[in-house]
Amino acid sequence: MRSVSVALAVLEAVSERQPVGVSELSRAMALPKSTTQRMLLTLGELGWIRAGGEEPTRWSLTAKAMAIGSRHRGDEEIRRIALPAMHRLSAATGETVHLSVPDERRVVLLEKIEGLHPVRTNAVVGHGAPMHTTASGKALLAAMPEAQAAALLRAAPLEALTPHTDTDADALLRELEQVRRQGYAVTVGTRHPDIAAVGAAILGTSGRPVATLSLSLPAQRLPRRLWPVYGEQVARAAEECSRELGGERPA
Amino acid sequence: MRSVSVALAVLEAVSERQPVGVSELSRAMALPKSTTQRMLLTLGELGWIRAGGEEPTRWSLTAKAMAIGSRHRGDEEIRRIALPAMHRLSAATGETVHLSVPDERRVVLLEKIEGLHPVRTNAVVGHGAPMHTTASGKALLAAMPEAQAAALLRAAPLEALTPHTDTDADALLRELEQVRRQGYAVTVGTRHPDIAAVGAAILGTSGRPVATLSLSLPAQRLPRRLWPVYGEQVARAAEECSRELGGERPA
DNA sequence: ACGACTGTGCCACTGTGTGGAACGGTGAAC
């Protein structure tokens, strides 16, 4: 279905470059200008994008796209189960807690509880990052069958977001060994230079990872001696969620 | 562009009924089964929906839709400016603070700061509600030209989400008068039976409302004498954001 | 006044999307 494919590609491109005009977009996507314009008009009529406001010929997403996207499935159940654990974790550590879900080779932030420290990380609900750059992602990779993790990591070159990002699939796979042993993953500056994170996976009934909990905090607030402290707490919280997802009553 | 229109309608329908099968969906949308099936397969190939997991023939949204939706425009600037004010407001009141944006006749939650009380409202970032059912929505309506508010309210019948929801457009328009005078809107049980909210609009450079701040809390925690107290605080915070959006340095 | 850009509208061609009908599999009813 060609036109649908193109239309959704346009929608995605708009989301990345908004606000964007017809010519610029058609150039970026190597698409005829008339086609691009028809797509934009159609998407506009359907209420997914809009070209109003100050620059009346440049298009941006409407909130409709957000409203629809936020209905991502599993939301209700995972969110409901994880929220209490997230609050407890946040209260115990004073740090920001993230609940994320996998999407292909990325992890997407589903929910967060902000910590109390005045210096905060400010991730945005709904945004995503490559799996190999986050503690959540590594925890997910470690919790899935090794063959699957290897396939994901080798499907494409691993992008480096900072100088500390691991870009070697084989090294990463070895690192996952350790994550599996200790039950949590720690990253320092692999996504943003000064941000560290501690993550652990939540498992569904099938034993496959369906989500992760993670702490996200400034690197200087996570000295090495705290790794196991926070790590154990996050792992325990994630495990509670896994058990409850499996049908067991919470402790 | 027929096929695109249908495809996006299917995507939206899936988001509302997930997980959903071919026949059920085709019936619900009054669409030929073969067409529905082709749409689902296409959307699946493009990574927007997936039919894996336990029920291998029922489709659900992937996180891709969420990731794209969360790039809704204005995000960066409004969020950046509003977050400090939200934190202050949350610290001052101990309650949950919401940042929402308008979308046609609805308001969509863009960001939230959770309060400290153990009894919490649990709204989900990205979800929306009809304007006339929320304090944020009323604050928005009051801040736009009256003709525009009237047009929005009269475009379609006003849905009642609870027995307390106002469904009379004219009465609502009169209520907006008062909101304009005092600078904030208060709702009690108009969206969920036991939830109250206090909202005020953030204005952009054009003077049009672009977003709102609101407090959301259990109704019993908002006795009438607190209305002006919280109202003033929310209005002041919103005004700070408006001024900063207009280019002025924050105080 | 010119040129290099925007965004917009037109229209003949063709290839893409349509949807009815038929197929194989699964589960409940009897």
Add this chain to the structure above:
DNA sequence: GTTCACCGTTCCACACAGTGGCACAGTCGT
């Protein structure tokens, strides 16, 4: 075991929806 109703899947001839080259109008910087 047999029947039936429903599921998801596949096929295919027809026709119309989508394509994209081209020409036009407005706006900016020179």
